[in-house]
Amino acid sequence: MRASRLLSLLMLLQTRGRVTAAELARELEVSVRTVYRDVEALSAAGVPVYADRGPVGGYRLLDGYRTRLNGLTAEEASSLFLAALPGPAAELGLGELAAAAELKVLAALPPEPRSHATRMRERFHLDVPGWYGGAEEAPFLGRVSEAVWDQRPLRMTYRRWGPQEVERLVHPYGLVLKGGSWYMVAAAVRGTGERPEQGRVRQAGGPAGERSGQETGEQVGRGEPRTYKVARIMTAALLEGRFERPAGFDLAAFWTRYTAEFRERMYTAHAVIRLAPGMEGLLRHTVGEDAATAALTGAGPPDERGRRILRLPVESVRHARWLLLRLGAGVEVLEPPELRAAMAEAAAALTRLYGPPEAASAPG
Incomplete structure (x- = not known):
């Protein structure tokens, strides 16, 4: 165990440069005193570890020192x-x-x-997209990744839900791959419309050229980070200059918070349904694991026909109607009244569409 920890400590010093004892203790999940002993052990083994004193001090390796990658299990x-x-x-x-x-x-x-x-x-092989979704086309993914890597401002035309196209000047902080789709985490720069500037811009899919008006990366006001689906970027222009990433911004931590908040915002209403026996698996597949689990956990006891009453989280009446119709006669909506009426209207329309044609009137 200690040998593995010593190797991890050495790799941390090699990859991060100067690291404090407290930071090493957090990474290795040990006490600061244990870090002191481990550093002494590395020094005794001939590893050139040095301690810099002062408020910006810490442990570091001798400049140019590298170890071979031979300690992996x-x-x-x-x-x-x-x-x-x-x-x-x-x-x-x-x-x-x-x-x-x-x-x-x-x-x-x-x-x-x-x-x-x-x-x-x-x-073992990893195939990210789902069976029915497929990988989305994201023609500007390369330009976005370049902006993320080089900390370059990006001007884009973005297609929002609606559909509605909007212009945005953003500072891209990172890229996340979720379920086969790429998402950009970026902060929008506000207030650039009132003060046009002259700037040099590289248009996606075209050569570099001089453009005037709202094409610089000068920060007038930067908002909180938001997420943008890369496949919905219609045009992208990489601007000259660099922006400063917020100190301490953690992409993984941001995404964890964002997904948790997204789930909370997504379900704004509830539907009371009567579910037929054996439909639990199809319910999970149709409405999603989170909503189905919440509903099934709080379900009442089955009636004489094995049906159970569930309180199902839904996004809206319209969206719930679209989802629950896929369950056919395996589900009955009890509440709210407007959703039950919408289901009845859809069922009547299907009956008219697929029912037997009316008999022709007999000649008089």
Whole structure:
């Protein structure tokens, strides 16, 4: 256990540069006193670890010192190749680089971890998009990733729900791949419309050129980070200059908070339904795991026909009607009245469409 921790400490110092004892303790989930002892052990083993004093001090390795990648266990090496995402890497224009890095890591591994990693790559494959969704076309993903990486302002035309197209000047902080779709986390820059500036812009799909009016990355007022679906970006222009990322911004933590808040905002109403036996699996598939679990957990006891009454979270009456019609006669809406009426209206329309034609009138 300690050998693995010492290796982790060494890798943290190698990848991050100067790190304080408190930061190392948090990362390794040990006490600061244990960090002191581990650093002494590394120094005794010949690793050039130095301590810088003062308010901006910390531990660091001698400049230029690097250790070989030979401390991975077989399981750790296997997990690296299981986590590889060749499809998304290719979408970002990094497919060849990712493949080359994988080969280099594989070549640097000792025989046993290399064997485990090779078997992992041969026997497991990750396909991100769902069966019925497919990967979305995102023609400006490369331009967005360039803006994220280089901290470049981005002017875009974005198609909102409606549909409605809006112009936005944003500072992109990161990209997230969720269910086969790419999302950009960015802060919109407000107030640029009143003060046109001259700036140099590179249009997506076109050469660089001089453009006037609202085409600079000068920050007038930056809002809170928001999410934008990359597939809905209609045009994209990468601006000159760089923006400063907010100190301490954590993309993973932001996304965790965002998804939790999204779930809370998504379900704004409830529908009371009577569910036939054996329909639980189809309910989960239709309305989603979160809503179905909440409804089934609080369901009442079954009646004499095995049906149960559920209180189901829904987004709206219109959306609930569209979803619950997919369950056919396996579900009966009890409340609210407007949703029950909407279901009855849809059922009547289907009856008229698929019912037997009316008999022709007999000649008089």
